[in-house]
Amino acid sequence: MFHIYCPYCEEHREEEEFHPKGQAHIARPEDPEACSDEQWGDYLFFRDNPRGIHHELWVHAVGCRKFFNITRNTVSYEILETYKMGEAPRFTAEHPEGRPAETVAAERTAAGADKVERQQGAKA
Numbered sequence: 001m002f003h004i005y006c007p008y009c010e011e012h013r014e015e016e017e018f019h020p021k022g023q024a025h026i027a028r029p030e031d032p033e034a035c036s037d038e039q040w041g042d043y044l045f046f047r048d049n050p051r052g053i054h055h056e057l058w059v060h061a062v063g064c065r066k067f068f069n070i071t072r073n074t075v076s077y078e079i080l081e082t083y084k085m086g087e088a089p090r091f092t093a094e095h096p097e098g099r100p101a102e103t104v105a106a107e108r109t110a111a112g113a114d115k116v117e118r119q120q121g122a123k124a
């Protein structure tokens with residue numbers, strides 16, 4: 001038994017409460033009608049299978065039921081971080097030791113400010 005940190009509940013919970021949902025950061029093509037069969041097939045069926053840093057989509061199924069991302073090392077199975085949807089990971093294949101925490105925090109603050117502006121824009 002091990003524990004996973006849910007970034008929404010802001011606490012560690014038993015792994016049985018969570019379900020993996022595959023590779024993270026897969027963007028749906030903006031105009032599916034403009035895709036070739038090969039592009040659409042790649043989007044639907046083909047996933048990366050890297051050795052080392054991998055970003056995965058998980059859901060806190062028996063908790064807040066929210067989706068979030070996990071950065072995991074596929075060699076050691078170590079979970080390096082969890083982060084909310086829309087946030088950028090600190091650990092990447094280019095930065096396996098982690099980007100500076102200040103840089104990531106500034107990005108997340110800026111992304112949060114942008115989200116507030118968009119929500120306010122939607123209400124107006």
Ligand SMILES: [Zn+2]
Pocket residue numbers: 006007008009010060063064065066
């Ligand atoms: Zn949760």
